[in-house]
Amino acid sequence: MVIGKVVGTVVSTRKxxxxxxxxxxxxxxxxxxxxxxxxxxxxxxxxxxxxxLVTYGSAARMGVGKEYSSIDAAIVGIxxxxxxxxxx
Amino acid sequence: MVIGKVVGTVVSTRKxxxxxxxxxxxxxxxxxxxxxxxxxxxxxxxxxxxxxLVTYGSAARMGVGKEYSSIDAAIVGIxxxxxxxxxx
Amino acid sequence: MVIGKVVGTVVSTRKxxxxxxxxxxxxxxxxxxxxxxxxxxxxxxxxxxxxxLVTYGSAARMGVGKEYSSIDAAIVGIxxxxxxxxxx
Amino acid sequence: MVIGKVVGTVVSTRKxxxxxxxxxxxxxxxxxxxxxxxxxxxxxxxxxxxxxLVTYGSAARMGVGKEYSSIDAAIVGIxxxxxxxxxx
Amino acid sequence: MVIGKVVGTVVSTRKxxxxxxxxxxxxxxxxxxxxxxxxxxxxxxxxxxxxxLVTYGSAARMGVGKEYSSIDAAIVGIxxxxxxxxxx
Numbered sequence: 001m002v003i004g005k006v007v008g009t010v011v012s013t014r015k016x017x018x019x020x021x022x023x024x025x026x027x028x029x030x031x032x033x034x035x036x037x038x039x040x041x042x043x044x045x046x047x048x049x050x051x052x053l054v055t056y057g058s059a060a061r062m063g064v065g066k067e068y069s070s071i072d073a074a075i076v077g078i079x080x081x082x083x084x085x086x087x088x
Numbered sequence: 089m090v091i092g093k094v095v096g097t098v099v100s101t102r103k104x105x106x107x108x109x110x111x112x113x114x115x116x117x118x119x120x121x122x123x124x125x126x127x128x129x130x131x132x133x134x135x136x137x138x139x140x141l142v143t144y145g146s147a148a149r150m151g152v153g154k155e156y157s158s159i160d161a162a163i164v165g166i167x168x169x170x171x172x173x174x175x176x
Numbered sequence: 177m178v179i180g181k182v183v184g185t186v187v188s189t190r191k192x193x194x195x196x197x198x199x200x201x202x203x204x205x206x207x208x209x210x211x212x213x214x215x216x217x218x219x220x221x222x223x224x225x226x227x228x229l230v231t232y233g234s235a236a237r238m239g240v241g242k243e244y245s246s247i248d249a250a251i252v253g254i255x256x257x258x259x260x261x262x263x264x
Numbered sequence: 265m266v267i268g269k270v271v272g273t274v275v276s277t278r279k280x281x282x283x284x285x286x287x288x289x290x291x292x293x294x295x296x297x298x299x300x301x302x303x304x305x306x307x308x309x310x311x312x313x314x315x316x317l318v319t320y321g322s323a324a325r326m327g328v329g330k331e332y333s334s335i336d337a338a339i340v341g342i343x344x345x346x347x348x349x350x351x352x
Numbered sequence: 353m354v355i356g357k358v359v360g361t362v363v364s365t366r367k368x369x370x371x372x373x374x375x376x377x378x379x380x381x382x383x384x385x386x387x388x389x390x391x392x393x394x395x396x397x398x399x400x401x402x403x404x405l406v407t408y409g410s411a412a413r414m415g416v417g418k419e420y421s422s423i424d425a426a427i428v429g430i431x432x433x434x435x436x437x438x439x440x
Contacts, residue, residue: 001288001302001304002301002303008172008173009169010167010169011168012165012167014132014133014166015132015164015166016131016151019164024141026173031300031301031302033298034121037090038090038119039091040089043334044278053274053276053288055334055335057322059321059322059334059335059336060147060334060336062325062331062332062333063280063282067332069147069151070131070150070152070162072144072148074334076280076283077276077280077283079274080275084272097257098229098261099256101256102220102254103220103229103252103254104219104253106239107229107252112177112229114261122209124207124208125178125207126178127177127179145233146234148235149238156238156243157235157238157239158219158238158239160235160236185433186355186405187432187433188429188432190396190397190430191396191428191430192395192396192415192428192429194414195429200353202437212384213383214353214354214383215353215354234409234410234411237411237414244414244419245414246412246414246415246426247407247411248412249353265391265392265425266389266390266391295389295390296388307368308366308368319422319423321409321410321424323410323421323423323424324424326413326420326421327370340367340368340371340422341364341366341368341371342365342367343362343363343364345362345363348360349360349378
């Protein structure tokens with residue numbers, strides 16, 4: 001998993017059925033030098049500015065409980081000690 | 089998932105059987121500094137210039153409903169708020 | 177999938193049993209700035225200089241029809257319109 | 265797998281149920297030029313400063329014995345000969 | 353798959369049970385500009401300096417015949433024509 005900062009939301013009216021009801025957030029990887037962004041399904045109820053735990057690949061589908069969906073990134077936790085992690 | 093811009097189509101006469109009938113689009117990842125391109129199967133009916141949601145890996149096969157195919161990237165949504173996402 | 181150019185072949189006498197009979201080609205990703213190369217199993221009968229569709233990860237095993245093999249990259253199509261794609 | 269150095273711990277009170285009881289460590293890949301960090305589930309009992317073997321993707325879930333969890337990175341060994349590896 | 357050069361071995365006394373008996377080698381990807389290294393399980397009996405075929409992800413577990421293990425990289429062949437590949 002990586003630590004991401006939630007920086008936006010994605011609105012998509014026309015999308016795959018298996019994404020219906022999924023809250024799509026834009027997360028910025030705090031450790032990538034270029035701070036690459038991804039769209040991740042929110043699983044825990046996050047808001048803009050939160051530092052979150054993001055999982056990728058088949059693990060994201062498992063985390064969301066939709067094994068056969070088109071999800072490849074999911075927010076699976078909110079970080080409590082982000083200042084400490086930033087310093088290191 | 090990432091946000092891609094649809095920039096072209098791919099024509100392939102000689103290809104794997106499991107790709108027959110698949111619409112192959114060239115998408116450019118808007119967040120990669122080098123704007124890397126991929127070939128993704130269109131699942132929602134997109135056109136050149138559209139900003140779309142692209143999923144990768146085994147999730148792409150699931151999204152397309154072809155669990156045992158050779159697909160590793162799929163377009164699974166059209167983005168409504170691309171200007172807002174670009175700014176952030 | 178990505179578009180690759182076939183630039184060579186790989187000869188391996190001592191290899192995993194599940195690779196026996198597989199034609200191993202060196203493909204160069206035309207979109208990566210550094211043009212990273214991979215070894216992909218040829219599924220469609222390609223030659224040096226061909227522009228091809230390459231799939232990665234578990235999708236490669238599916239494409240080749242060897243779900244439990246050690247294959248992680250496969251050539252699954254020959255591109256007809258490579259000039260058009262290059263320009264974009 | 266890659267060799268990582270354990271540089272911190274992650275605290276997350278609100279998280280996916282399948283991560284309950286998992287010890288989350290920050291590991292720094294010693295071979296990446298930018299020393300990218302990841303959050304990996306500790307499986308062997310490591311401490312800050314240890315050089316460890318980190319596995320990614322679906323293998324991480326298998327290693328942890330939670331095939332259907334949202335884990336995509338796991339620490340699966342402690343390295344004995346890190347000085348030797350650093351030199352090479 | 354990629355071509356790697358075997359540059360070292362990894363010793364790990366305390367590790368996941370599913371790695372017991374696995375020979376862990378350090379391989380350097382010859383095509384990456386930064387020559388990133390990985391730890392891969394040796395499946396064919398290689399030595400330092402050999403040019404080898406390395407597979408990643410779930411394919412590595414399949415290649416090693418341990419579908420539910422924590423292995424994410426495996427050496428699955430020795431290259432016979434490495435000089436030819438280097439030139440191209």
